[in-house]
Amino acid sequence: MENINKVEKKWQDYWDEHQTFQCGKEKGKQPYYILVEFPYPSGSGLHVGHVRSYTAQDAIARMMRLQGYDVLYPMGWDAFGAPAEQYAIKNHIHPKEAVKENIQTFKGQMKSLGFSFDWSREFSTTDPEYYKWTQWQFLQFYKHGMAYKDKIPVNWCPTCKSVLSNEDAAGGVCERCGSVVEQREKSQWMLRMSDYAEDLLTGLSDTNFADRVKLGQINWIGKSVGAHVTFQIDGHDKNFTVFTTRCDTLFGATYCVLAPEHQYVLEITTPEHMDEVKAYIQECAKKNEMERTELNKDKTGVFTGAYAINPVNGDKIPIYISDYVLASYGTGAIMAVPAHDDRDYEFAKKFHIPIIQVLEEETGTPHENEKEKQSIVAVVHDPKKDQYLTINWKDKGGRLFVGGTRKNQEDAVACAKREIQEETGYTDIELVCEDFTIRHHYYAYNKDQYFAIEATPLLFELKSDKKVSQKLDPDEDFEVEWVDRSTIEKEVKDELHKKSFEYVLNPGAMTGDGTHVNSEFLNGLHKEDAINTMIGWLEDHECGKQQVNYKMRDWIFSRQRFWGEPIPMIHCPKCGWVPMKEEDLPLLLPDVAEYEPTEDGESPLANIEDWVNCKCPKCGGDAKRETDTMPNWAGSSWYFLRFMDPHNTKEFASMDAMKYWNRVDWYNGGMEHTARHLLYARFWVQFLYNIGLVPHKEMIWTRVSHGMVLGSDNQKMSKSKGNVINPDDIVKEYGADTLRTYEMFMGDYQMDAPWSTDSLRGCKRFLDKVERLKDKINDQEGYSEKLEPIQNKTIKKIEYDMMHMGYNTVISSLMILANAYDDMESITKEDYHLFLTLLNPIAPHITEELNEQIGYSPICEGEWPIYDEEKTVENTKEIAVQVNGKVRATIEISIDDDEDMIREKALSCLNVMKHIEGHEVVKVIVIKGKIVNIVIR
């Protein structure tokens, strides 16, 4: 098409002039709300990644409008935030100006791509008319006791001079600038999001989020059910509480650990340990989170000199402090059970703390009337040959290690040494490790007896080949063989011996399920029952109770920045914190030229005296404003509600408008926002619901996430890699429709896909071909009969695929349809118009233009075609005939052929006959309309 950009502009202007995409105007249509994450208007302009998701949602919006829905597809700007502030500081302009410029760029780009947004609903989170309501909602949080100020250790970015949320400081580095985050104490506004942990979890069942999105939410909330257990401190009139998910292992607790920041540490530390403890605490304070959570870090810690009393057995167990216990999770204190927790195991090994096994893994099947025995499984390793000593019982038991029963008073090691000597003759061996016992059930045929044995796995190292003669019973008929590891993995079949080998080769805590031992009233119980029994015991003895814990904490809601919504709170020396009067909102940001953060980390607003000084709304006395602003996540937590009623000056959105649109039917965004933004937004909405301001507890029904557009080198696009594609360049050279078509065609929408300019050209060729098809138009009326099946099938497929995000197959089926048109001598005008309508949601400009050229009224004002199910079925079909699962022929079947007929046809194929000749036909499977399989012998 000549001058593609001019044609595109023509139709963009047409849509603007006719307000084609304004919604909510007509009564009686079914509303449908399609949402894409509104962008942060950065200085670098629209990314091809934006184009991908906006086009996808645009295609659905355009199709559904033609189908008669009242489609809300809005766009706005999430424009508060650090980059705009930084940019403004650098260029000595107000961030407002920078944002205005960027919005203009973004909007221009979006228009040039023909997205069918309802621009009449546009707003920016930085508009006072919008952030007035963000502030108003903050006041509601405050008034309902959901916002509070608290002095807490916070993540401090020394470069941005700002406090960061845990989320923004993920991994111990500032998300914005990458600096290493420090810990500081600061008074911060907080929202009680943790109160909503359970509701946020259960609310997921009222949504249709993709599974991976739901999982992201669940993991972030991090629920764990466990117990609180209270430990008395020996010699003190004090106790402390630990959180544990495994209170069933309490009999195995051999020490406790407090976080270095725990309030009791200095009080309980004995004088002789004080110096060491203080030094350790200091060391930890210096370390930032990054260092503390460093990979594979060795456990560190010190003994306080104090002891705790284990409530179940009265044992005195040492109290340590260590930074592997986090002050911020649970109670900041743990009971340590080294036998059954990996971290405790590691710590206990390092500090030589006793390890008590209280849980035995079980193998085999339990049976009545079992005889109890204690036994060993001894693995002997020869380091010189890297082989293991086995006993090959051949068909009388296969390959095993040395095993045997413990005699009276004999310990496991002695027993193992004796058995090794008796069965193999080796004597010069050294114990490497003795692992946790395993409970094994088996049946001994020779004794006609069921046994339950407690077996100790042991590992020895062979020092030399020194041997004495074996001492065998007459019935002991086996070969002693040294074999390597792979042979053992293949040939040792016995469950107990297999497990034992695994145990001794990878010694560590036993964290799985099993049977309790050494645990008095829990003995014999499995994990689940034991936990319940123990909780009952703890509650009866008033030293513990069931407790649920969440990883998710309260939301730190303060930022020491200029470019955010001011928090509408006033501090009065007499009245304390006082909320602003609602009628005084919005609290505007001042128009000043300087807003660098202060050195001590106060918000830039603190420097602006005119602004800070005010009167107390309660007593009228001199007071000061809060100078912190809200985090970036605030404005984006409710913007989708505002789109339903964007010009309302009395409410953030009217209940009527929200009831009309009902909720966001389909929300698309990046995977990177599916955890945090979505959680904040849901929390915000649930709160509004609880105070009666929105119609549903969950206002977002479906949430999907798109894959990234990668550079042609398969790497994330970035300026430094030089692989960035600017959508403007593509639009200019190939046109918006080509870019849109390509981005929909490039691959599975939910997965990352690399950019390919070659493939883009292919899409251009496709659109050119569509244009050329116009030359085939004849002067006949209606649809070409020959094309009707494929036309109807294509309509059906496109509808299905669109709603299932199969955009790439939407286009491939359109390509197939185009090829079918191309194979025709000629096509009718109606055929052509149909094709243009189907392609229109993806490529709206060129289809409108061609449609106009053949004399039709605009597609955007027309209707989506309705397919005829009957016509999607073709009269004849070719199906495959298999012989023993291999395709040997194809046959043509007619729609009314019955099974016998099809069987007949299949069996009479020449090639099929050749393959069944001389064989017996066992059966013939006929799957109607699909396949015939002839099974022969």
Added chain:
RNA sequence: GCGGGUAUGGCGGAAUUGGCAGACGCGCUAGACUUAGGAUCUAGUGUCCCAGACGUGCAGGUUCAACUCCUGUUACCCGCACCA
């Protein structure tokens, strides 16, 4: 370590319920039309020892039939990461 995802030609990727693997596009090869081709058209294009056999990361299993279901395993990607 935990959680999730992915693996199919030279490339991007199809295969809705187990039913002809490789749709569609790119790239490539040959030819046609052309002064020309980054235009268009025609034919071809998984591999091989090519009447056939083998092929969806690898090893098994279920089935008349497996990319699809089950068991085990490897690699890569993403998220979380001492969460008791």
